[in-house]
Amino acid sequence: MKKSIRTMGQRMNNIRIKKKLIISFILVVFVPVLIVGIFLTVAFRQNVLDQATQQITNNVERIKKQTLDIIRMPIEISDKLLVDSRLTNVVNTQYSSTFDVVKAFWDYRDFKDYIQLYSEIYNIRFYTTNMTILDNWEFLKVTDPIAETDWYKSAMERDGIHWEYIKDETKNNRRYLSLIRKITFPTYRTSGVLVIGVNQDELNAMISQEPFDTMIIDDNGYMIAAKNPEWVGKNISELDFASKLTNKAAGTYEFKYDGKPSKIVIEDLQPESSFNRLKIVSVFTIDSIVSGANRISLLGLGIILLSLVIAFVMIYIFSAIISKRMLVLNKDLNKVAMGDLNVISHVTGNDEIGILSKQFNNMVVSIRGLMDEVAESHKQQAQLQLRQKEIKLKMMASQINPHFLFNALESIRMKAHIKGETEISSIVRMLGKMIRRNLEIGARKIALKDELEMVRCYLEIQKFRYGNDRLTFRLDIDANGQEIEIPPLIIQPLIENAVVHGLENVAEGGFVWLKTEVSDHMLRVEVSDNGVGISDAKINEINESLHDMEEEEEYRIGLRNVHQRLVMIYGDGYGLTLTSELGAGTRITFEIPIGGHSLA
Missing domain, CATH: 3.30.450.20 (PAS domain)
Structure with missing residues (x-):
């Protein structure tokens, strides 16, 4: 058996490509297509009949269901x-x-x-x-x-x-x-x-x-x-x-x-x-079912036979054009497909195969150049993104709205002008401490207790401005988290938002509550107020603005900066969560991992 196969292979090697293509066409195309055509014709006819039978069966099932629907009422009666x-x-x-x-x-x-x-x-x-x-x-x-x-x-x-x-x-x-x-x-x-x-x-x-x-x-x-x-x-x-x-x-x-x-x-x-x-x-x-299928089948067989005859003639005419150069070029193409980009095709000539060979060589050179450019571009892009994150972090850390400081100073000045109470010195001391801390803050992290001290000073100043009847506050601080390091100015903007916006239209009884809790290597911070609250539509609008780097509405800058800093430092899974109810106040929470590292 092996000897017969070897002999047949040797004989095929001695046949010219034109005859090989003709023989191949007859064995590989003509005979199989003819067999497949006949099979498909018979199968198509049978399929049409089967589909019609299935359709009739479905129709009978439908009639059965409809009949049951009709006689169901007499049964129920x-x-x-x-x-x-x-x-x-x-x-x-x-x-x-x-x-x-x-x-x-x-x-x-x-x-x-x-x-x-x-x-x-x-x-x-x-x-x-x-x-x-x-x-x-x-x-x-x-x-x-x-x-x-x-x-x-x-x-x-x-x-x-x-x-x-x-x-x-x-x-x-x-x-x-x-x-x-x-x-x-x-x-x-x-x-x-x-x-x-x-x-x-x-x-x-x-x-x-x-x-x-x-x-x-x-x-x-x-x-x-x-x-x-x-x-x-x-x-x-x-x-x-x-x-x-x-x-x-x-x-x-x-x-x-x-x-x-x-x-x-x-x-x-x-x-x-x-x-x-x-x-x-x-x-x-x-x-009545297969008559149309029979006509289509005969037409299909005729078209198949005509196509095979035309294909045979075309193969016979163009088989002499196919040469060994095509096989060599095909081998070069296979090398490139396997990842070898150092291939150079040596097929020469000015006909289509020769031109294809030249274009192939140019393509390989272009691919190598493009790969080098892409690698360099990726390297530069990675460096640029790293630099942009550093710049964004520094910019957001410096965007804290200082307006309340000027308002506080003006309130102190007016109250000092009217009265002469000793509490002014305490307020001035707290204000000075806040200004000094703000000037000292850089990109490094600070202890939670330092951030909470700034929050307490801010609330005392605002309480002084608004009066005890309008603003009170409560700080529930987990003693286990005092030394945890956090990004600077990440809680104070939330307190400022609660006072400025949450209690803006509250004439008396305003209350701000700050709670920190350490659990499962996570620090949870919650800021809530009993202010006017926010509608669901406004909550959705604010949530969208938290992700917008180009947002122009100033009253959201503090929340947006805090949210984006949390995301940039700890990842997409960490950020602000807002919940609110009209007339019942607003609550803002976030969680960060203790000892987490920046993703920049």
């Missing part, structure tokens, strides 16, 4: 009447006069109401053995002809529902699909038969929309609805393919219909609480 005490009284009362019967009928109008309310119901009647009752087309006395009918005997022999296509003597003996059910009255030891006729128009309207011959058949073989209106009321035995349906279970079968190969889909329909069933049957001829 029969269930209600089965336990209806008023019906029991009407049927079992022994009437002494015609007036009593008429009055009882007048009081009991449920049958009429059901017929008016539900379009699925065509007629309701009840057969009783109570001889004192009057026939009024709703309540009928059981006569000998009625008692001898198969449907009445079947109903009286067993409990439950069964369906038959029977005559309705109240409607000129016209046949309807009817629910037939025995109703027993244990108290009176009597029984009767309830018959509910299904609206024939509902069934016909449903079946008439089907594309193929479709019918619904009862247990006795009567077609209660059909695509062909002439079939309605006939027995299936009258059709030429009736013998094919004998004892057929649900499924899809092939047979001849009007002398043509056809398929029939049968589906059983078992209504709820029923001891017999209906059948849905749909019939279609195979030719």
Whole structure:
């Protein structure tokens, strides 16, 4: 075997490329495409048939569901009447006069109401053995002809529902699909038969929309609805393919219909609480489905053959043009694909292959240059981003709004002018301490206790400005976190925001609460006030501004700087969280890792 393969390979090596391409075309293209074309043609025809069969099956399932929807209402009505005490009284009362019967009928109008309310119901009647009752087309006395009918005997022999296509003597003996059910009255030891006729128009309207011959058949073989209106009321035995349906279970079968190969889909329909069933049957001829597919298949085969002939001619003409230079160039391309960018193609010439070889060499040189440029660009970009982060950190650390200092000094000056109280010296000392601390702050971190001292000084100054009635504050400081190092000016702007904006319109009773807590190597800081609060829309607007480096609204600069510094120093997972309720105040919180490092 190996020797034969080796011999065949040697022979192929001695054949010119033009002949190799022609042989390859025949073996690799012509024969496989022809086989595939024939296979696809057959498969396409079968697929069309399968799709049509599936579509018919789906249609039958849809008809089954719609039919069940239609007959569901008669079943529900029969269930209600089965336990209806008023019906029991009407049927079992022994009437002494015609007036009593008429009055009882007048009081009991449920049958009429059901017929008016539900379009699925065509007629309701009840057969009783109570001889004192009057026939009024709703309540009928059981006569000998009625008692001898198969449907009445079947109903009286067993409990439950069964369906038959029977005559309705109240409607000129016209046949309807009817629910037939025995109703027993244990108290009176009597029984009767309830018959509910299904609206024939509902069934016909449903079946008439089907594309193929479709019918619904009862247990006795009567077609209660059909695509062909002439079939309605006939027995299936009258059709030429009736013998094919004998004892057929649900499924899809092939047979001849009007002398043509056809398929029939049968589906059983078992209504709820029923001891017999209906059948849905749909019939279609195979030719009506696949005739179009056959035409398309023949056209497809013709196009495939024509294409193969043209391709064969083109291969024969251009095979002589293909040469070894193409193989060499292909090898060079494969080296580049494997990552070797030092390849140089030595294929020469001024034809297309030669030009492609030159362009290939130029491309390799360009790729090497671009890779060097990209590497250098990435290096410079990384340095630039690092520098930009450092500049942003320094800029944001210097953007603390000093307006409150000037307002505080003006308040001190006015109060000193009016009074001469000793508390002014304390306020001036605190203000000086804050100014001195602000001037000393750089890029390094500071202890939490130093930041809290600035916060306390700020709150004392603001309390002095606004008065005790308007502003009070509370500092709940975790003693375990006093020495934790944090970025400077990261809590004071939050306090300033609470005082300036949260209590701006509060005339008295303003309260600011600062709480720090150390837990699980995390420092949690919470600043809250009982001010005017912020609406949900404004909260969303502020949250968007926290990420905006170009925000121009000054009153948000402090919050934005703090948020962006936290993100730049500790990462995207750390920043400010705002919650607020109109009229109930605002709360700002953040968490930072103890001993965390800058991400810059």
